[in-house]
Amino acid sequence: MDKTRSDAASTNTRRGVSASPGLPRALPKVEARDRSAVAKAAIFKLRDVNVSYGGVTAVEDVTFDLLENEITAFIGPSGCGKSTLIRCLNRMNDLIPSAGVAGQVLYHDQDLYAANIDPVQVRKRIGMVFQKPNPFPKSIYENIAFGPRVLGMKGDMDEIVEKALRKGALWEEVKDRLKSNAFGMSGGQQQRLCIARTMAVEPDVILMDEPCSALDPISTGAIEELMLELKRNYSIVIVTHNMQQAARVSDRTAFFNVDKLEEGKRVGKLVEFAPTEKIFTKPDDIRTEEYVTGKFG
Amino acid sequence: MTEQRQHFQQQLAGLEQHALGGLDLVVEQLDRVLEALEHQDVELAQIVVADDDRLDGRYLEVHQGILSLLALQAPVAGDLRLVAALLHVIKHVERMGDQCVNVAKLIPLSGHEPPVDSDILYKILQMGQFARAEVLQCKRSFVERNVPMAEDLIARDAAINRLNREIFRHAIEAGHDEDVREWAMIMTMVARALERIGDNAVDIGEQTAFVVTGLFREFSDASHVATR
Amino acid sequence: MAVAESAITRKVVERASGGQRTRDLLFRLALLLCLFIAVLFLGVLLVDVVVDGAGFLSPEFATSYPSRLTPDTSGVRSALLGTLYLMVLCGLFIVPVGVAAAVYLEEYADPARWYNRLVEVNIQNLASVPSVVYGILGLAFIVRGPIDIWGLGKGQPTLLAGALTLGLLVLPVVIIVSREAIRAVPPSIREGSLALGATKWQTLWKQVLPGSIAGIATGVILALSRAIGETAPLILVGAGAFQLFDPKVDGPFSAMPIQIFNNVTESKPVFQDLAAAAILVLLILLLLMNSVAIYLRNRYETKW
Numbered sequence: 012m013d014k015t016r017s018d019a020a021s022t023n024t025r026r027g028v029s030a031s032p033g034l035p036r037a038l039p040k041v042e043a044r045d046r047s048a049v050a051k052a053a054i055f056k057l058r059d060v061n062v063s064y065g066g067v068t069a070v071e072d073v074t075f076d077l078l079e080n081e082i083t084a085f086i087g088p089s090g091c092g093k094s095t096l097i098r099c100l101n102r103m104n105d106l107i108p109s110a111g112v113a114g115q116v117l118y119h120d121q122d123l124y125a126a127n128i129d130p131v132q133v134r135k136r137i138g139m140v141f142q143k144p145n146p147f148p149k150s151i152y153e154n155i156a157f158g159p160r161v162l163g164m165k166g167d168m169d170e171i172v173e174k175a176l177r178k179g180a181l182w183e184e185v186k187d188r189l190k191s192n193a194f195g196m197s198g199g200q201q202q203r204l205c206i207a208r209t210m211a212v213e214p215d216v217i218l219m220d221e222p223c224s225a226l227d228p229i230s231t232g233a234i235e236e237l238m239l240e241l242k243r244n245y246s247i248v249i250v251t252h253n254m255q256q257a258a259r260v261s262d263r264t265a266f267f268n269v270d271k272l273e274e275g276k277r278v279g280k281l282v283e284f285a286p287t288e289k290i291f292t293k294p295d296d297i298r299t300e301e302y303v304t305g306k307f308g
Numbered sequence: 309m310t311e312q313r314q315h316f317q318q319q320l321a322g323l324e325q326h327a328l329g330g331l332d333l334v335v336e337q338l339d340r341v342l343e344a345l346e347h348q349d350v351e352l353a354q355i356v357v358a359d360d361d362r363l364d365g366r367y368l369e370v371h372q373g374i375l376s377l378l379a380l381q382a383p384v385a386g387d388l389r390l391v392a393a394l395l396h397v398i399k400h401v402e403r404m405g406d407q408c409v410n411v412a413k414l415i416p417l418s419g420h421e422p423p424v425d426s427d428i429l430y431k432i433l434q435m436g437q438f439a440r441a442e443v444l445q446c447k448r449s450f451v452e453r454n455v456p457m458a459e460d461l462i463a464r465d466a467a468i469n470r471l472n473r474e475i476f477r478h479a480i481e482a483g484h485d486e487d488v489r490e491w492a493m494i495m496t497m498v499a500r501a502l503e504r505i506g507d508n509a510v511d512i513g514e515q516t517a518f519v520v521t522g523l524f525r526e527f528s529d530a531s532h533v534a535t536r
Numbered sequence: 537m538a539v540a541e542s543a544i545t546r547k548v549v550e551r552a553s554g555g556q557r558t559r560d561l562l563f564r565l566a567l568l569l570c571l572f573i574a575v576l577f578l579g580v581l582l583v584d585v586v587v588d589g590a591g592f593l594s595p596e597f598a599t600s601y602p603s604r605l606t607p608d609t610s611g612v613r614s615a616l617l618g619t620l621y622l623m624v625l626c627g628l629f630i631v632p633v634g635v636a637a638a639v640y641l642e643e644y645a646d647p648a649r650w651y652n653r654l655v656e657v658n659i660q661n662l663a664s665v666p667s668v669v670y671g672i673l674g675l676a677f678i679v680r681g682p683i684d685i686w687g688l689g690k691g692q693p694t695l696l697a698g699a700l701t702l703g704l705l706v707l708p709v710v711i712i713v714s715r716e717a718i719r720a721v722p723p724s725i726r727e728g729s730l731a732l733g734a735t736k737w738q739t740l741w742k743q744v745l746p747g748s749i750a751g752i753a754t755g756v757i758l759a760l761s762r763a764i765g766e767t768a769p770l771i772l773v774g775a776g777a778f779q780l781f782d783p784k785v786d787g788p789f790s791a792m793p794i795q796i797f798n799n800v801t802e803s804k805p806v807f808q809d810l811a812a813a814a815i816l817v818l819l820i821l822l823l824l825m826n827s828v829a830i831y832l833r834n835r836y837e838t839k840w
Contacts, residue, residue: 135733
């Protein structure tokens with residue numbers, strides 16, 4: 012997949028943050044202090060994305076831009092479709108036969124769901140870390156080396172492994188036991204191994220689906236610090252049900268909510284997308300305010 | 309453990325520095341206004357009035373920073389006490405700045421060449437120096453989290469209060485010359501402003517004690533004469 | 537206040553009533569009795585076989601040919617070699633075919649399609665078809681029939697035909713066990729591999745199959761343990777007995793169960809003891825195979 016940046020990308024840098032045009036109650040206000048919106052390019056552009064399982068719509072009409080070298084958080088009550096949406100970004104939803112994606116998911120202005128796009132290529136550039144750490148039942152070395160090997164990456168494997176482990180803030184802890192089994196590590200270390208493994212294949216984007224929910228507070232803290240380090244070179248999207256985590260680490264936050272339709276159907280919708288500070292100090296939408304203050308969800 | 313939440317710790321430290329930096333600005337303003345008093349420099353007084361905008365701006369920045377930190381980082385325990393204390397501290401800093409402005413505004417009122425009672429002027433300038441020392445001490449006590457140093461501010465403040473009373477008595481006895489009396493009245497108002505600066509410094513000392521001990525305790529009741 | 541007092545005076549944990557305890561005890565005794573009966577039968581059989589046949593066990597027994605005429609020096613050489621070759625060939629057949637079928641059914645087959653559902657249902661059925669039916673199948677299609685094995689086409693019994701017939705017999709078992717082993721690999725491993733940019737094939741070959749190899753190997757050995765004792769299909773395919781030559785892949789062959797069966801039907805009582813000795817040899821072989829299976833499972837099993 013080639014990385015052609017069209018002219019559309021450069022005009023979008025000036026547009027910066029755009030909220031969904033379908034918001035019922037608020038008009039987006041461009042923050043005068045939000046200088047970051049001018050400098051960064053949009054790495055993902057979602058336009059009217061709908062995801063359904065077996066014909067039943069799970070998430071509807073999602074339109075917004077995710078910016079480069081930022082941490083974007085997806086928050087919202089359970090069932091609002093945030094995990095569903097993040098899995099669209101690297102076509103992991105393809106693994107579910109009944110899943111259907113409509114609308115455009117543009118990565119560097121290329122539609123990821125176009126007919127001629129190979130999902131395997133997509134996943135090389137857009138990596139994912141899952142909720143429960145899932146190291147392979149192999150040695151730490153082999154865990155990291157797996158990705159580069161299957162992708163045919165050239166170079167000294169020892170160096171590649173060391174580089175990845177350093178990026179994952181794990182090198183110092185494991186450098187003397189690279190051949191030991193990954194299952195012998197603690198939960199927090201395993202998750203950092205999964206992050207390092209993702210980075211070994213040199214992606215642009217790291218998607219994280221509730222990466223800390225199975226971990227203790229110390230390990231969570233370590234991973235949050237890691238994320239803040241990584242965002243200098245990668246773009247990160249994190250789904251979290253922990254609002255404080257979203258507040259601590261993310262630059263921009265998207266709040267999703269569950270709309271109850273007739274016949275008891277529930278569908279997820281994007282309510283507000285704004286810089287995190289705004290979401291947590293003076294959100295535009297009353298539903299956002301009620302969610303972050305804990306009145307529901 | 310020292311690696312955790314570096315980002316947050318840096319933000320908090322920066323906020324503290326920014327807030328306490330306001331005290332340096334206050335000292336600058338105080339020095340200027342004392343010089344203006346000594347030499348009856350009306351232009352310098354005007355500069356002091358204009359420069360207060362810097363302190364007001366700093367107040368807004370620190371306030372916004374505190375709100376942001378509370379919303380995004382949810383500080384607890386010592387961190388929370390620090391943030392709450394900084395909210396008070398910046399308010400006191402802003403008030404100190406306002407008192408300097410009050411003094412500066414009084415200078416032109418006494419005319420370009422007022423009759424000067426050297427005794428009163430000397431005491432005023434001495435009060436100014438004491439106030440200046442108190443501001444620096446309260447800053448240092450906060451930075452070092454030094455409670456004894458903070459509590460010592462009471463003793464310092466007693467000296468300022470004493471001078472304030474003396475100036476007042478002196479002004480009453482200023483006597484025969486009407487111009488001198490008028491000038492002396494204005495000086496009592498200046499003295500009061502300087503005394504308020506000292507009180508604000510003591511309040512900042514109380515915040516230091518709060519950060520360290522978690523207890524908020526008034527060092528002395530302003531309505532009673534300090535017995536130390 | 538009265539309520540609180542009675543709560544305190546009442547015992548915090550109530551002991552089981554007497555009747556409850558008797559019932560528990562009786563249940564345990566009943567279970568132990570069942571186990572005892574099962575073990576008893578096995579034990580009696582074993583003792584009987586050992587008593588009758590232990591006398592004949594020796595290295596010469598394994599290396600001498602069986603003979604009707606000189607029972608005292610009769611051995612099981614041709615039958616033993618036949619059984620060993622059968623197991624090897626059978627294994628070479630069932631491993632690739634069985635594992636490939638299991639991989640297809642678990643990883644690639646869309647369970648909504650009718651033909652996949654048909655296969656699914658029938659594998660369970662095939663595992664319980666009587667072994668003599670497989671013998672008929674082997675005779676009709678492999679020995680005599682259209683499938684011309686090694687250009688023989690002569691309708692003669694061959695070791696290869698025997699191995700294939702046994703393979704068909706135990707193939708369903710291998711497929712079922714391999715599917716279980718593949719299914720035991722958690723989906724999170726597959727997701728993790730795919731999320732790194734590996735293809736489905738790379739994921740299978742480098743993560744799923746290595747992770748299920750212990751289960752597959754155990755399943756294959758257990759299938760072979762079943763095959764080793766099957767007599768009916770081998771009779772139909774034309775295995776011989778009392779052969780005085782080593783078996784060849786494309787030629788006539790013997791096998792331990794056949795030899796045992798033929799020993800038992802001889803009139804002289806000494807042949808009963810020879811049969812018992814041959815049974816012992818077979819049991820030792822089975823024991824070895826099962827030990828290997830257990831060792832492999834303990835050593836290489838991944839605890840997810």
